[in-house]
Amino acid sequence: ISRQSKKFYPEALIFLRTVLISALDLGEKLPSHLQPWLQLTANVSEAHSLDFLAVIDKTDDSPIFNSDNFRVSVLVSVTDILRGFVQVYEGYNSFPEIFMPISTLLNEVSRQNHIPDQLQEKINGVIKLIEVKVDEYWSLRQPLQLRQKRLEPIKLLNPKFEDNYVKGRDYDPDRERSEVKKLRKRLKREEKGAASELRKDNKFVAEAKMKAVAVEKQERAEKAGKAMAFLQEQQHAWNSGALGGKGKRRR
Numbered sequence: 001i002s003r004q005s006k007k008f009y010p011e012a013l014i015f016l017r018t019v020l021i022s023a024l025d026l027g028e029k030l031p032s033h034l035q036p037w038l039q040l041t042a043n044v045s046e047a048h049s050l051d052f053l054a055v056i057d058k059t060d061d062s063p064i065f066n067s068d069n070f071r072v073s074v075l076v077s078v079t080d081i082l083r084g085f086v087q088v089y090e091g092y093n094s095f096p097e098i099f100m101p102i103s104t105l106l107n108e109v110s111r112q113n114h115i116p117d118q119l120q121e122k123i124n125g126v127i128k129l130i131e132v133k134v135d136e137y138w139s140l141r142q143p144l145q146l147r148q149k150r151l152e153p154i155k156l157l158n159p160k161f162e163d164n165y166v167k168g169r170d171y172d173p174d175r176e177r178s179e180v181k182k183l184r185k186r187l188k189r190e191e192k193g194a195a196s197e198l199r200k201d202n203k204f205v206a207e208a209k210m211k212a213v214a215v216e217k218q219e220r221a222e223k224a225g226k227a228m229a230f231l232q233e234q235q236h237a238w239n240s241g242a243l244g245g246k247g248k249r250r251r
Contacts, residue, residue, distance in 0.1 A: 038071045040114035047118040050077040096134045103130040
């Protein structure tokens with residue numbers, strides 16, 4: 001993933017540095033949270049990369065983890081991984097600051113007792129690769145310099161006055177630009193006039209609708225009044241017996 005995206009993973013480099021520190025004979029200088037897990041105690045004839053499939057199922061108390069062959073294989077794998085990171089991050093401008101501490105640490109590991117020749121060659125190869133890349137970056141770096149900028153005098157703009165100035169007159173010497181200004185003013189004036197006419201029309205339409213509603217309401221009220229008067233007359237006639245109602249006497 002790192003090789004494809006070129007993304008910087010500081011956690012991985014910190015872990016690899018911690019593993020390398022555990023291979024050093026620091027004595028009391030060793031940090032309290034570390035142990036000399038990878039410190040070699042005897043010579044190893046061959047140095048091979050760690051076979052993860054062979055140790056992944058082993059228990060913590062397996063004797064293989066206490067063997068120098070296992071420690072050497074871990075150091076070989078760490079060295080190969082560091083070489084890969086050097087190749088991936090070689091385009092970073094901060095390459096010297098990232099890998100110079102690792103180069104120093106690798107140099108200390110290579111000077112430890114019982115380091116096999118094959119492992120020492122691998123470590124020296126990574127150290128050499130880092131030094132070459134660091135020298136390239138240092139040769140390209142330049143010290144910071146104060147930017148030199150020529151002083152420029154402040155532009156002096158003389159004010160322009162019009163004799164016999166008349167307010168509202170356009171004194172632009174560019175006739176085309178002056179004509180555009182006039183057209184824009186005319187357009188704004190026409191827009192304001194059109195908006196005013198629209199407001200008047202809307203007001204007139206609203207008043208006409210209100211009048212029509214009032215007339216219709218008045219007509220309905222008049223019709224309702226006439227109907228009520230007619231019903232009252234009928235009721236009165238019925239009560240008086242004119243229509244054969246309860247007021248008519250029986251024989």
